[in-house]
Amino acid sequence: MSHCHTMIPIHHIFIVVLIIGASVLLYVSWDLKTRQNVQKHMVGMSHVEDEATLDDPHPLLNPGIMLVEITDNAELKPLVMCSVESTARQNPDKPIYFFMKGFSGNLSQYPEPEYRLIPLLSSMKNVVLLPLNATELFEDTSLKFWHQKVNPEKEKYWTHVFADGCRLAMLWKYGGIYLDTDIISMRPIPFANFTCPQHFKTVSNGAIGFSHRHHPVLWNCMEDFVANYIGHIWGQQGPQLLTRVLKRWCQTNNLAPFIGKECNGISLWITNRFYPIPHPAWKRYYTPWKKKDIERTFSATYGAHVWNYMNRNDKKEIVTGSLIEHFFQLYCPSTYRNVIQLNHSTW
Numbered sequence: 001m002s003h004c005h006t007m008i009p010i011h012h013i014f015i016v017v018l019i020i021g022a023s024v025l026l027y028v029s030w031d032l033k034t035r036q037n038v039q040k041h042m043v044g045m046s047h048v049e050d051e052a053t054l055d056d057p058h059p060l061l062n063p064g065i066m067l068v069e070i071t072d073n074a075e076l077k078p079l080v081m082c083s084v085e086s087t088a089r090q091n092p093d094k095p096i097y098f099f100m101k102g103f104s105g106n107l108s109q110y111p112e113p114e115y116r117l118i119p120l121l122s123s124m125k126n127v128v129l130l131p132l133n134a135t136e137l138f139e140d141t142s143l144k145f146w147h148q149k150v151n152p153e154k155e156k157y158w159t160h161v162f163a164d165g166c167r168l169a170m171l172w173k174y175g176g177i178y179l180d181t182d183i184i185s186m187r188p189i190p191f192a193n194f195t196c197p198q199h200f201k202t203v204s205n206g207a208i209g210f211s212h213r214h215h216p217v218l219w220n221c222m223e224d225f226v227a228n229y230i231g232h233i234w235g236q237q238g239p240q241l242l243t244r245v246l247k248r249w250c251q252t253n254n255l256a257p258f259i260g261k262e263c264n265g266i267s268l269w270i271t272n273r274f275y276p277i278p279h280p281a282w283k284r285y286y287t288p289w290k291k292k293d294i295e296r297t298f299s300a301t302y303g304a305h306v307w308n309y310m311n312r313n314d315k316k317e318i319v320t321g322s323l324i325e326h327f328f329q330l331y332c333p334s335t336y337r338n339v340i341q342l343n344h345s346t347w
Contacts, residue, residue, distance in 0.1 A: 063176035063191065063211070064095035068132060070163045072102035074110065076117045078318075078339045079182055079308055082332035086185040087303070088124045089331065093188075096124075099132040099170070120338060134162070137169050142222045146229065156232045160309075164205065164237040168221050175213035180206040182308035183274060184327050189302045194267040195242060198275045198305075200256040203243045206305050207274040217266060221245050272300045282307035286316045289323045 065087055069080060088096045098121065107129070110118040121127050138144045143165050152158045167178040177189055183206065191211045198204040210218060224245055230236045246255060250263035258268045276297050277284050285306050298304065306324065318325045318340055328336040 061097065061174045062095060063174065063213075064097050064128075065091055065177045065179060065189065066097045066099065066167075066170050066174070067179055067181050068163060068166050068170075069098070069100040069102070069181065070132070070159055070166065074100070074102045074115065074118060076121075078328075078335060079306070081117055081121070081335040081339060082328055083179070083181040083183055083185070084121055084127060085124065085335050086327075086331035087179060087183075088127050090185040091188050092126060094126065094191075096127045097130055097174075097176075098127060099130050099166070101132040101134075103129055103131050105131040116338065120334060124334075132166070134166070137166060137173070141169050141172065142219075142226050143169055146226045150231075157234060158231075160234075161231055161237045164241070165222075165225060167205065167208065168218055168225065171208060171210050171213075172215070172218040172222065173213060175210050175215075177209040178207070179303060180305065183207060183303040183305045184331050185303040186298060186327075186331060187302050192267060193262075193265055194269050195246065196269045196274045197255065197259055197271055198239065199271060199278065200259065201243075202239045203246055203255060203268065204275065204305075205238045205242045207303065208242075217245060217249055220249070270300065272298075273302050274305050276301050276304060277307075279307045279310055282310040283314075283316070285324045285327075286319055286322050288321045289326070294323065294326070 067084055067087065069076060084096065084098050107122055112119050122129055134147060138147045155161060171178055192209050193211055193215065194209045195203045196207050221241060224241055225237055247253060250258060255268060260270045261268065304327065318328065328340060
């Protein structure tokens with residue numbers, strides 16, 4: 001009997017200890033999750049408050065795809081039109097922000113039929129036309145003082161270096177994706193931290209993406225832009241700058257092994273994503289292609305960079321049956337119908 005009396009309390013004690021232990025574990029787990037949620041909430045609030053105080057010209061822009069017209073032209077070249085339209089069509093879930101230096105911001109000042117192209121773009125549901133104000137754009141960046149001091153009339157490649165600076169400031173302030181206006185979009189582009197080499201030695205700045213604003217790489221790029229500014233060297237503020245900064249970011253002298261991979265959170269997409277035809281072969285866009293060759297060459301392409309700068313002297317036209325005409329018909333049919341077919345023009 002005495003043996004039975006001693007066994008019952010031990011059994012009860014074991015159960016009580018088990019319950020207490022489980023309760024302690026549950027409490028610790030709950031407390032940890034609560035602390036994490038509170039910290040996460042506080043960080044989120046701090047992030048929002050920080051962004052809300054920024055003096056941006058367009059502080060409420062959600063990340064989207066940005067394109068820029070840096071001349072004062074209000075009537076745009078067909079290729080620029082096609083670039084904006086194709087990007088809008090291929091990315092219907094994203095806002096397409098088209099910044100124009102020659103646009104006042106008031107659509108009523110561009111009535112039809114006097115103006116055809118701005119009304120055409122504004123009719124596309126996800127295209128947002130915005131005036132480009134460089135003074136506001138460069139505010140609160142290291143590019144501000146460069147822009148104040150530089151003399152555009154003495155710059156050999158002014159429109160290009162100006163565009164190089166604009167894309168860095170836009171990505172820094174708004175996040176999202178930047179595309180050149182001689183890229184014809186062929187597929188949806190995912191939001192990501194990405195760059196795209198045009199060949200194994202050079203990372204082009206014609207297509208760049210950063211999922212969120214204020215990525216440190218962009219700040220480093222703007223600092224390098226000013227510190228190493230040499231306006232008369234082609235690409236110094238563009239592809240060469242991005243290549244320099246990425247080499248430092250990736251801590252390497254050779255970026256080739258990273259192509260198709262990522263380093264420190266930035267992807268280096270394969271060249272075919274935007275540059276399936278290298279710039280020395282740019283004239284191939286103006287020749288006829290077989291369907292199987294198109295499918296093979298552009299199977300992994302988000303957007304085809306057609307190297308419009310290379311066409312500045314030749315001024316090649318859209319030839320019937322050429323690859324470029326095929327792209328216009330397929331990816332920017334409104335531009336093809338309203339611009340190319342109405343007046344067969346060069347760009």
